[in-house]
Amino acid sequence: MSELRFDELRGEQVDYAIHRQDRTFLPPRDHCPLCPTPAGAVGTAAETEIPFPAFEIAVFENRFPAFEAPLGAAEVVVYTDDHDASLGTLAPARAEELMWVWRQRYQQLGARADVDYVYIFENRGVEVGVTLHHPHGQIYGYPFLPPVPTLELAADQRLGGCAPCRLMQGELEDGRRLVHQNDAVVVYVPFAARWAYEAHVVMRQHRRSLLECDARELRALAGALQALQRGYDALFARPFPYVMALHQEPTDGAARGGHLHVEFYPPLRTAEKLKYLAGSEQGAGAFISDTLPEQSAAALRDAIARAA
Amino acid sequence: MSELRFDELRGEQVDYAIHRQDRTFLPPRDHCPLCPTPAGAVGTAAETEIPFPAFEIAVFENRFPAFEAPLGAAEVVVYTDDHDASLGTLAPARAEELMWVWRQRYQQLGARADVDYVYIFENRGVEVGVTLHHPHGQIYGYPFLPPVPTLELAADQRLGGCAPCRLMQGELEDGRRLVHQNDAVVVYVPFAARWAYEAHVVMRQHRRSLLECDARELRALAGALQALQRGYDALFARPFPYVMALHQEPTDGAARGGHLHVEFYPPLRTAEKLKYLAGSEQGAGAFISDTLPEQSAAALRDAIARAA
Numbered sequence: 001m002s003e004l005r006f007d008e009l010r011g012e013q014v015d016y017a018i019h020r021q022d023r024t025f026l027p028p029r030d031h032c033p034l035c036p037t038p039a040g041a042v043g044t045a046a047e048t049e050i051p052f053p054a055f056e057i058a059v060f061e062n063r064f065p066a067f068e069a070p071l072g073a074a075e076v077v078v079y080t081d082d083h084d085a086s087l088g089t090l091a092p093a094r095a096e097e098l099m100w101v102w103r104q105r106y107q108q109l110g111a112r113a114d115v116d117y118v119y120i121f122e123n124r125g126v127e128v129g130v131t132l133h134h135p136h137g138q139i140y141g142y143p144f145l146p147p148v149p150t151l152e153l154a155a156d157q158r159l160g161g162c163a164p165c166r167l168m169q170g171e172l173e174d175g176r177r178l179v180h181q182n183d184a185v186v187v188y189v190p191f192a193a194r195w196a197y198e199a200h201v202v203m204r205q206h207r208r209s210l211l212e213c214d215a216r217e218l219r220a221l222a223g224a225l226q227a228l229q230r231g232y233d234a235l236f237a238r239p240f241p242y243v244m245a246l247h248q249e250p251t252d253g254a255a256r257g258g259h260l261h262v263e264f265y266p267p268l269r270t271a272e273k274l275k276y277l278a279g280s281e282q283g284a285g286a287f288i289s290d291t292l293p294e295q296s297a298a299a300l301r302d303a304i305a306r307a308a
Numbered sequence: 309m310s311e312l313r314f315d316e317l318r319g320e321q322v323d324y325a326i327h328r329q330d331r332t333f334l335p336p337r338d339h340c341p342l343c344p345t346p347a348g349a350v351g352t353a354a355e356t357e358i359p360f361p362a363f364e365i366a367v368f369e370n371r372f373p374a375f376e377a378p379l380g381a382a383e384v385v386v387y388t389d390d391h392d393a394s395l396g397t398l399a400p401a402r403a404e405e406l407m408w409v410w411r412q413r414y415q416q417l418g419a420r421a422d423v424d425y426v427y428i429f430e431n432r433g434v435e436v437g438v439t440l441h442h443p444h445g446q447i448y449g450y451p452f453l454p455p456v457p458t459l460e461l462a463a464d465q466r467l468g469g470c471a472p473c474r475l476m477q478g479e480l481e482d483g484r485r486l487v488h489q490n491d492a493v494v495v496y497v498p499f500a501a502r503w504a505y506e507a508h509v510v511m512r513q514h515r516r517s518l519l520e521c522d523a524r525e526l527r528a529l530a531g532a533l534q535a536l537q538r539g540y541d542a543l544f545a546r547p548f549p550y551v552m553a554l555h556q557e558p559t560d561g562a563a564r565g566g567h568l569h570v571e572f573y574p575p576l577r578t579a580e581k582l583k584y585l586a587g588s589e590q591g592a593g594a595f596i597s598d599t600l601p602e603q604s605a606a607a608l609r610d611a612i613a614r615a616a
Binding site for chain 2: 129140150167269277290
């Protein structure tokens, strides 16, 4: 169903998933495919993707997959059966449980020979093309090592050690861009942020993946992600769109490193204005930002404190 | 005014142009800063960026520059004084003249020690963040070699010769993705297109930049760009948004190759639906497309023929 082609000019794989042209697009609320199936409606037209009247967290294969076995995977992770919740408003125990679900999927998908990189992510908001509002994320099991993790591994080589370890240490020493931290996790707007309110959520200790984190660290990670997301929503007093991206060790068997961290790319540069990826970003690959990371970090730090 | 920071994690420069936060945003038609200044209004509040009652093509420094001397350049190129024209509807002689203007700016900016890469581009349509509708393009003189040209030079190394020469030859032999050609220029949807209606306009002969093109080739390039743009507008019978990107030889003095070609990235995947750069593209760098290049090439080829 899907087809990979190698772009010789940029040296990157492009994936064609033709059947996705017809995927469900912003259905009305009472037709949400990620809501629970009403009691007694299993087997009827009212059955959703989740054939239970209630659930905590649900994971299933994407009905419109970008990748399919035996050439990768595409899964949906529904955070809750509450249509109006979000990562930030989940009960802390549920958010912690989500970390264990991610961990289990990383392990299961990563063990597959056709999955070279397990990528857990969330698109939030119509501004980043979301087609279903029910709180959920996705997991891609790429059958190749994608460009961004490749660049991060190259950074380890260039710096002669773990790049996220070194960059986090620099942020802790500088301090101006820190927005939140706890025992196990540090959150900051990076020195060279591409997006006005970009934030990186980084494990304090060198953990290549969720598999290396203990229960205390997973709880701390959930707490930091929730604090950040509530801060984002408080920043402009509106649901804050973003792409959330987990970067971990590749699962291609070469075990070349990696340091678990979560990157957030929010497209808003003010309450109303979006950052577009246009000429410079698309055609040259060079990001232009009109916001200094120190300024947005100060605003985000205040918003996280307000929302705590 | 602007500041460059090196992102160690991705190995890329990020540019901060803080003053751009306040740039002119979709002004009403009678306040267009790229229209001519009415006769007698020079020196009054009605004076635009162009203090003449009529003009053919105008080039000036961007008032809200991403780059400024002595650390690069940012210029605006206004194609015509007709607010409602577009690249495709310019008189052929004017479009040809535009190629000579681009050529002159490439030469002038490229000769500067602080400009390593001259990047001529156009953002068209609010879908790619356009803030002024008057037909115009831009030129950035990057004070560094940006990521995408760097990848293209790496492709030359990997393929052991000019990558665009080889890829164009492959497209000519295959034929299924060709959409237009003339004596000097070949236009196709590339084999591994990222965007549904992406097209590459490639010089048939190996020309590293506009400087190596003769008058006949520049005329042919203008004609191909106009034919493509009219075809785009005919495709869904609406002004077709895109990013247009000229790739040429770097001007950093190292003269490492390059092959003049123009890439178009249109965000529409159907008449109404946009392609968003979301989780996979932003966080992993892997493009997912739901349209096969052979299918979109057939539709675009027909549209170009209809609009001829």
